[in-house]
């Protein structure tokens with residue numbers, strides 16, 4: 262029978278509930294248990310796919326093509342698992358299902374209400390996500406006291422009632438602020454947020470206390486007493502040098518005992534490999550500078566998976582990655598040398614929309630001509646083809662139709678239908694409000710023998726990577742590109758998946774998003790090799 266750990270947040274947002282949840286899951290996973298995770302988002306959007314990066318940060322794409330919250334990415338990276346659409350749901354999805362069922366007569370004419378119908382839908386989704394696992398860690402987005410969170414709180418309360426007592430645990434992540442003027446840590450906000458939880462009918466079994474100062478014993482005792490939790494279940498959580506250090510810190514702070522006691526299980530996590538990787542992140546022996554060319558540079562959260570994937574590669578190569586954030590619009594103004602000239606490698610990330618594109622093209626030209634290791638991801642690959650067509654094939658007006666619908670040479674173009682492995686018309690596209698269809702989720706690709714792509718991915722015949730894009734390289738230009746020295750190094754059912762350049766030490770563009778499959782323990786092969794090439798270029 263699956264055991265459930267519900268993680269709620271108190272006092273304010275941004276306390277790191279996602280990392281807390283993922284860290285607890287990691288400890289259980291490394292103890293040999295089968296663990297999965299679920300994020301519940303109380304907002305009304307059906308998914309974050311159409312939300313602006315300003316609102317939401319990164320949209321994380323699962324293997325089955327769901328556009329999910331960025332916490333799902335943390336979960337996969339920590340527990341080294343492949344999650345799916347059912348590991349993240351929103352109020353929007355819950356209401357969509359309930360209303361659909363009501364329209365279809367599924368409730369047999371009953372009055373549909375938040376309790377029981379909406380809450381039952383939530384409970385079913387939680388139970389389904391836990392099926393087949395020893396543990397499901399459920400993170401509830403938002404903060405206790407939010408109106409939109411109430412149906413979810415009620416579902417948690419009811420599940421606690423429905424299931425055996427030893428099968429559910431509530432962990433509350435809270436803030437213990439330090440008031441400099443008084444020179445004191447304060448417990449009152451946490452007491453109030455736990456009171457609010459208890460008013461709803463949930464008494465937490467554990468408090469994870471975010472604090473910038475060490476928690477003295479008497480304060481822990483006070484929290485235990487006032488919030489009605491065991492003393493050893495008040496866990497201090499200070500700021501960590503790396504998010505991957507948090508599971509190790511939790512173990513140091515004694516999290517194993519209260520969890521083992523609550524569930525009556527033995528926990529012996531093997532954190533040896535994990536600790537070594539964390540050591541390489543915190544105290545690396547080497548260092549590289551990577552130019553990260555993008556346009557949302559004040560919004561680094563929108564590149565979360567990619568920066569984490571670089572960290573994973575760095576951890577495996579015992580190398581610190583200094584990211585040189587390069588605004589593509591600045592490159593348009595001052596030229597590539599000025600902005601990326603002192604970098605060991607150049608990375609052009611994915612993106613949508615015309616802003617900053619010419620700057621990215623300049624960065625690509627610079628990396629190509631100066632033989633600097635280059636990795637282009639999604640838009641970064643599409644633009645490397647545009648750049649090659651313009652400057653090597655001398656097709657001056659070559660462009661993606663995303664940026665010029667009337668380009669005489671539409672080297673990147675819009676296709677409305679994708680064919681999947683079995684030759685069926687693609688199933689996982691969704692109608693995009695921008696027109697066209699998105700290619701989403703995992704697809705197989707075949708790397709060509711002898712290419713850098715093949716060398717990086719090793720010896721399997723077929724590999725899978727995830728997609729999130731609307732445009733594709735136009736196969737009409739394949740022959741001309743190859744003749745001029747561009748190698749089509751990866752293909753997926755006739756679609757161009759990756760390109761390289763013959764007379765360049767390491768220039769790779771990939772249509773997929775390799776960052777979505779990189780985990781701390783199993784870094785993505787092409788990103789690992791890119792960082793490796795950067796270290797050679799120092």
Ligand code: GLN
Nearest residue numbers: 611612639640730731732
């Ligand atoms: N804008 C491009 C497309 O839609 C690239 C998308 C991306 O980089 N994720 O195809």
